[in-house]
Amino acid sequence: MVGAGLLAAGLLAGCASSSPLPSSPPPSGAADSSTTAVASPSSLSPAQPAPASASPSSASAGPASSVASPPKLSPEAQRETDRLLILAAKANHPVRVRELIAAGGNVNAKDDIQDSAFLYAGAEGFNEVLELTLAAGADVRSINRYGGTALIPASEHGHTDTVRILIAAGVPVNHVNNLGWTAMQEAILLNNGGPHQQDVVRQLLAAGADPDIRDPQGRTALQNAERLGFTEIAELIRSH
Structure with a gap:
């Protein structure tokens, strides 16, 4: 049991010291005309920020879906998680979207061309992703780059x-x-x-x-x- 606790603490320390993924150019976004989803599910590997306080007992906690509220992320980790969430939405990858929302991703965060996970899923008819963003508090009055x-x-x-x-x-x-x-x-x-x-x-x-x-x-x-x-x-x- 002690060895397992030390191993979990070591893994968390490794996550905390890892650098976030480099930013990549934003894919083509949703518009009032046809758009193209551009991210593949296999490319969506998020940085894993450490919790505010890590301990062997917290490392053995249940899955993210059982957590009542998303973790508090640092500004850098929040930006990266949001970026990956938008990419997952544009790839129509609901499983990854669910994971990233549970990890603290903001469904209303926008990329450089003013697409959010919610706006893109709605524009492209990605209904499973859309439902996930609505359940996570999507702003239904938000607007895209075309207003x-x-x-x-x-x-x-x-x-x-x-x-x-x-x-x-x-x-x-x-x-x-x-x-x-x-x-x-x-x-x-x-x-x-x-x-x-x-x-x-x-x-x-x-x-x-x-x-x-x-x-x-x-x-x-x-x-x-x-x-x-x-x-x-x-x-x-x-x-x-």
């Missing part, structure tokens, strides 16, 4: 289940991004008007989205649907 919520690119891409999750989580349905578009306008203007887009528009209308918010050209969602020949979407808006 848009997670709901706007999710609507554009026709991620119907993701839209349902985001609406239920309380993401504002009438938010206008820097391009002057709401989620409904972007769902119409940047896709093909097909069944997924129709479902998105139906969900947005049911959630209280305002189809009369005009785009920078002064057109309503109905006018854009009619102009683009999306008759089913136009009828949904008229009937609403």
